[in-house]
Amino acid sequence: MPTRAATREQYFNIVERVLFAHGIAEAEPALAEAFELGRRLVHLQATPDDIVSLQSEAVMMLGRQYPDLSLKRFSERINMPLLELTMAHGMAFRQQLERSYQEIVDRERATKLEALGTLSAGIAHDFNNIIGCIMGFAEMAGDEFPPDSLGRTFIEQINVACFRARDLVTHMLAYARKSPGEPVLLDVAEQIRDVLAILTPSLSTSVSVNFTAGDEPTYVKASPGQIHQIVMNLCINASHAMPDGGRIDIRIDRAAGEPGVPVGREGNVRLSIADTGCGMSQEVMAKAFDPFFTTKAPHGSGLGLSVTQGIVRQLGGEIVLTSRCVPPDTGTEFRIYLPVSEPESASIQDNAGETV
Amino acid sequence: MTHILIVEDDEQYCTMVSHMLMKEGYRVSVARNGDEGLRQAAAIGPDLILTDILMPGSDGIDLIMGLRQQGSGIPLIAMSGGRRSIRADFNLDSAHLLGVKTTLAKPFTREELRTAVRAALGQ
Numbered sequence: 118m119p120t121r122a123a124t125r126e127q128y129f130n131i132v133e134r135v136l137f138a139h140g141i142a143e144a145e146p147a148l149a150e151a152f153e154l155g156r157r158l159v160h161l162q163a164t165p166d167d168i169v170s171l172q173s174e175a176v177m178m179l180g181r182q183y184p185d186l187s188l189k190r191f192s193e194r195i196n197m198p199l200l201e202l203t204m205a206h207g208m209a210f211r212q213q214l215e216r217s218y219q220e221i222v223d224r225e226r227a228t229k230l231e232a233l234g235t236l237s238a239g240i241a242h243d244f245n246n247i248i249g250c251i252m253g254f255a256e257m258a259g260d261e262f263p264p265d266s267l268g269r270t271f272i273e274q275i276n277v278a279c280f281r282a283r284d285l286v287t288h289m290l291a292y293a294r295k296s297p298g299e300p301v302l303l304d305v306a307e308q309i310r311d312v313l314a315i316l317t318p319s320l321s322t323s324v325s326v327n328f329t330a331g332d333e334p335t336y337v338k339a340s341p342g343q344i345h346q347i348v349m350n351l352c353i354n355a356s357h358a359m360p361d362g363g364r365i366d367i368r369i370d371r372a373a374g375e376p377g378v379p380v381g382r383e384g385n386v387r388l389s390i391a392d393t394g395c396g397m398s399q400e401v402m403a404k405a406f407d408p409f410f411t412t413k414a415p416h417g418s419g420l421g422l423s424v425t426q427g428i429v430r431q432l433g434g435e436i437v438l439t440s441r442c443v444p445p446d447t448g449t450e451f452r453i454y455l456p457v458s459e460p461e462s463a464s465i466q467d468n469a470g471e472t473v
Numbered sequence: 474m475t476h477i478l479i480v481e482d483d484e485q486y487c488t489m490v491s492h493m494l495m496k497e498g499y500r501v502s503v504a505r506n507g508d509e510g511l512r513q514a515a516a517i518g519p520d521l522i523l524t525d526i527l528m529p530g531s532d533g534i535d536l537i538m539g540l541r542q543q544g545s546g547i548p549l550i551a552m553s554g555g556r557r558s559i560r561a562d563f564n565l566d567s568a569h570l571l572g573v574k575t576t577l578a579k580p581f582t583r584e585e586l587r588t589a590v591r592a593a594l595g596q
Contacts, residue, residue, distance in 0.1 A: 242527060242553075246483045249580030253489035256583045257496065276582075283580055 151198040155205025252279040306330040308344040323362025331370030350421040351390040358394025383457040391450035396442030478519035480510035482528040507531030526553040552577040
């Protein structure tokens with residue numbers, strides 16, 4: 118640990134002030150300093166062991182300098198600065214961990230999206246040529262069948278499939294191009310439709326997806342990539358919970374909130390994603406948002422939900438989970454609350470900028 | 474008979490479009506890149522040129538610019554893959570800037586091709 122002597126001296130000074138303070142109130146500034154020192158120790162890369170040795174060195178110095186110190190006073194006060202120090206150190210250490218974890222996750226996400234973008238742009242040209250050939254030849258082949266024949270119907274189905282493939286390429290490109298990006302004012306309902314267009318074909322056919330949107334506008338400030346990732350992660354989890362098929366209900370509306378949820382100044386947009394899957398036990402629910410916790414080992418990374426929670430909180434919102442795992446009525450629901458942004462206020466700003 | 478020159482590097486796509494146009498009663502010639510397209514255009518004097526934009530070697534933009542330099546008045550249709558992709562938009566926008574009025578984003582239907590050809594021929 119760097120600047121060891123200075124730290125040792127500072128801590129001993131704190132301990133002295135706490136021990137000889139007249140009453141706890143007078144010890145308060147020294148305790149606050151211990152707390153501040155604890156936070157700083159994290160940046161000095163001090164370990165819990167370093168803190169233990171700081172304390173024992175302080176105790177030994179006390180013994181040398183104050184041989185007559187009463188045992189009562191000593192035992193009453195000696196742990197007070199240590200508690201502040203370890204508590205602050207622990208908290209700061211945890212924050213530092215979370216920050217570096219978030220950095221890793223963000224970087225990983227950016228890399229993946231970039232790869233998807235490059236891939237989509239690269240294959241789009243060739244892929245559209247291929248789809249174009251199938252579409253064109255199929256249309257011409259249709260001429261060879263009499264109208265209302267089964268052959269004509271089949272050819273029409275080939276064309277429908279081609280349109281689907283064409284739309285998929287379009288959405289893939291749109292998805293890759295939009296993310297990641299700066300937060301903008303966007304309609305969550307519209308973003309969900311975009312994601313579902315890509316996602317639905319990739320889900321098992323035994324999983325049905327229903328999307329309903331309320332009448333009120335559902336604008337928030339976010340980057341499209343963030344909304345996409347939230348919906349993707351939750352829907353993929355939902356489909357994994359239903360290997361034998363089931364239903365994913367996605368609902369979006371405006372709502373005040375619920376206990377434990379901060380309410381945005383203008384209210385919240387509520388996004389609910391519910392499945393009819395196997396549900397989670399209390400133990401699993403308690404750990405569901407923990408990084409690296411997965412029930413899908415060895416395939417799951419254990420990052421999906423924690424990343425989702427990270428994004429939601431970055432947007433100033435909260436995610437709530439309810440789940441039932443006792444048959445017959447099993448399933449999981451995630452409710453996400455995001456602070457509403459009004460499109461009107463944004464356009465007023467824009468207009469003001471133009472007229473000045 | 475109206476003569477259409479198709480400039481397209483993707484052989485299968487070229488065959489498909491040729492057949493579509495022949496079925497509509499047009500006479501069709503083909504070229505594989507911009508340079509060949511320019512030579513063919515000079516040799517056969519087509520009524521319409523349907524060109525891809527993104528091609529290896531000399532591309533559709535080279536062809537369009539070459540024709541402009543020659544003061545050619547042959548109507549053009551620019552086509553490019555990747556509907557709404559950044560690159561296709563960019564390609565088709567470049568063609569627009571160079572004075573090409575009719576564009577087709579791949580993949581297109583026979584009806585879209587028909588409409589574009591008629592529009593370019595002023596029919």
